[in-house]
Amino acid sequence: MGKPRIKDVAARAGVGVSTVSVVLNNVEGARVSLETRERILSAARDLGYTSDPIARSLRTRRTQTIGFVGDDIATTPFAGRMIQGAQDAAWQAGYLLFLVNTGGEHALERHAVRALLDRSVDGVIYATMYHRHVEVPELLGDVRTVVLDARPTGGSMPYVVPDERGGAAAAVGELLRAGHRRIGFATESLEVPAATGRLAGYHETLAAAGIPADPELVAAEHGDTAGGYRTASRLLDLGERPTAIFCYNDRMAMGCYRAAAERGLRIPHDLSVVGYDDQDLIAPELSPALTTVALPHYEMGTWAVRRLLRLVQDDPEQGEQGHLMPCPLVRRDSVGPPQPAHVQPTGCQLSRSVRTDRSSVPPPVAQ
Structure with missing residues (x-):
């Protein structure tokens, strides 16, 4: 039959x-x-x-397909959640997602975009592995496009990025609630949107708590484990060391754990640490498990597809051009109150119950 x-x-x-x-x-x-x-x-x-999808596309002038062009997203475990979010949203709407991972090669990117357009995709998601400013390919100038995890440098394409300031505010706020007032920031030395946004959130949250800016409490290096070790070492060797360190990402937090262990400091008994990214292979596996801020990769992927479909459907109420996706705090075991010798009485301190059951000295972290 x-x-x-x-x-x-x-x-x-x-x-x-x-x-x-x-x-x-x-x-x-x-x-x-x-x-x-x-x-x-x-x-x-x-x-x-x-x-018959071909016959349907001739009638509706739509193919029910979406192109997804990314740099290294498919090979990055935690950023790959963006693909999952986009795919789930597309599937729920009856669309098929065509994924191309370019590895950041411009020639391959141009070829991929042309191939997708030749197949009459209804729109394109243009995605990057980390939050930055990007030049969107000229071929997408007249194509329905949404930029994911990046801000387009020209034009008026919709985009979605993490709320870096809000995430930093959540991290620093957690440390303030635990009673800390001398809080260091181990940050990325590159001037990328994530670094500038998190630094701004750090300063704004301290200022709102009545704590003046202290330049010596901000140390910048490359945002990897070695950079985290170097920045934390400088902060912990100050004459008056910080009682807590907010790290630009979880990899820098790994280096911070090592620097603390070398100085005989226990986390969170002697030093509280908060990271950023919530990487599966790092944050929950450190000892003690790292309190951190999660990047909303899945939610951003979902938002991008839904925003694109509103463009495809010529929805007159298409929504905002740029969306800041909230970055939630993930509480684990690396935050505790400062030791009495470091506590400075202030009206800014808020009482809270803090877990301090896992305070053993962590082993050195391999570089």
């Missing part, structure tokens, strides 16, 4: 072919009773009927 055709559905449901076509294609304004509609859909399910 061959593939069921629309006339087979019509015969089984006892209606005309035109009525079946109206129902299966969701033609707006069609006058078909609910009972007839249910009978047609039931017949289609029973027969295993599926519509």
Whole structure:
């Protein structure tokens, strides 16, 4: 028996072919009773009927496909959640996602974009592995496009990025609530949006608590484990060391753990640490487990597809051009109150219950 055709559905449901076509294609304004509609859909399910996507695209001028062009996202474990979020949102809307990972090669990127456009995708998600400013390929200038985890340097394309300031405010606020007032920041030396946003959030949150800026409490290096070790070492060797350190990312927090261990400092008994990113292979595996701020990769991927579909559907209320996705705090065991010798009485301190059951000295972290 061959593939069921629309006339087979019509015969089984006892209606005309035109009525079946109206129902299966969701033609707006069609006058078909609910009972007839249910009978047609039931017949289609029973027969295993599926519509021809090529024929449908000729009628609707849409292919129900979305192109997803990324640099190194597919090979980055934690950023790959963006792909999952985008795919889930596309699938729920009846769209298929075509993924191309370019590895950051411009020639491959141009070829990939051209190939997607040749296949008449309804729109494109242009994504990057980390938050930065990007030049969107010229080929996408007249194509419905949403930029994911980056800000376009020109044009008016919609985009979604993490709320870096808000995430930093959540991290520093957690340390303030634990009673800390001398809080260091181990940050990335590159001037990327994530670094500038997190630094701004750090300063703004301290200022709101009545704590003046102290330049010696901010140390910058490359944002990896070695950079975290070097920045934490400088901060911990100050004449009056910080009682807590906020780290630009979880890798720098790993280095901070090592610097603390070398100085005989226990986390969180002697030093509290907060990271950023919530990387699966780092934050929950450190000892004690790291309190950190999660990057909302999945949520950003979902938002990007939904925003793109509003463009595809010519929705007059398409929504905001740039969206800051909230970065939630993930509480674990690396934050505790400062030791009495470091506590400075102030009206800014807030009481809270803090877990301090895991305060053993962590082993050195490999570089």
